[in-house]
């Protein structure tokens with residue numbers, strides 16, 4: 001790669017292979033360097049075999065901020081219906097999540113999203129705020145009383161899970177079994193692991209998730225008969241163009257909320273504690289004035305850690321990326337939107353690798369690149385992170401991570417299995 005300003009022009013060597021599972025086992029700095037190199041290339045690089053047919057054919061890697069935004073905001077061309085995860089999800093994943101909005105295009109996506117958005121009202125979110133405070137307070141009490149050592153299981157995974165279950169009105173009794181299944185299912189989503197272990201996923205996990213969906217569908221039927229003020233009631237009674245959520249759609253939506261809303265927030269919370277420990281000057285700034293810096297800190301944590309690494313789209317028609325004369329993408333081809341790379345794009349962020357809670361503006365794509373699939377829970381996630389960190393740093397000002405987070409290699413999410421902590 002030629003160095004800017006020196007006049008040397010050298011052909012770049014072959015890029016790191018993003019389609020190779022081994023790439024995702026490399027240390028973070030090596031992966032970041034590979035993406036930085038890809039961003040310097042004139043257009044998206046294709047990974048895979050262009051002459052092969054079928055789902056294994058490969059994808060164009062969208063690594064720049066502008067390209068990810070363009071694909072996200074041109075949904076008539078960049079479709080979600082053919083699936084959004086890479087590699088292709090196992091059949092059981094599609095069976096359970098196939099009806100959910102993340103894998104739909106208009107008009108069905110818009111219809112479903114309107115029903116669901118009607119339920120996510122400011123009133124519901126305001127009530128959620130009180131609940132988040134209660135749950136966060138209880139979790140910190142438990143830290144003080146029980147002295148746990150792993151931040152992920154004690155706090156980060158528990159908060160978003162309890163908040164979503166409370167919103168949905170899920171009874172206490174089955175919650176533990178549900179959380180185990182969510183952990184199990186998401187450990188195997190897009191994970192760079194041998195095919196053999198991917199094939200072994202169904203069976204118990206599938207049955208438990210299916211049971212959970214059945215339970216939610218039953219709850220939906222009950223709430224339709226006797227609505228209360230929970231989210232399930234709002235979902236099954238919200239009427240958009242004469243249409244409501246079916247029991248099956250409700251079950252699929254709950255599964256989506258669990259995977260999309262629990263795993264992401266848990267990973268963001270854990271990365272955040274570690275980032276604030278690794279950058280004591282940023283931590284001092286935050287603790288010096290929580291009211292002023294908490295919002296900025298949360299967005300910078302989401303930018304810097306980017307809990308969801310990538311989503312895929314499939315081209316409905318030919319399209320020139322970047323406008324006329326840009327890169328020609330063909331109908332039927334796939335693109336992968338690399339949110340993490342977009343969040344380190346030097347064209348948009350000054351000193352992109354720095355962790356800076358005062359970064360402003362901070363147009364990160366951690367919640368997506370805009371457009372119709374933009375994260376439904378972005379507001380809720382920010383609320384949860386702000387409330388938890390406020391509670392934690394106010395009551396345990398010495399709280400810090402110990403050592404590096406234990407990560408699970410994945411091309412889909414920046415998943416933290418465990419993070420030891422002290423206080």
Ligand code: HEM
Nearest residue numbers: 101102260261264265268367368369373374375376377381
């Ligand atoms: C820090 C936490 C979170 C992160 C980083 C995150 C990230 C994302 C991203 C990148 C997308 C895809 C956007 C796109 O394709 O344009 C997404 C979609 C989605 N998120 Fe989140 N999310 C978080 C929390 C939540 C929470 C708490 C909920 C639950 C209420 C949630 C529910 C959803 C749903 C339902 C979708 C699909 C929306 C659609 O397809 O229309 N997320 N999220």
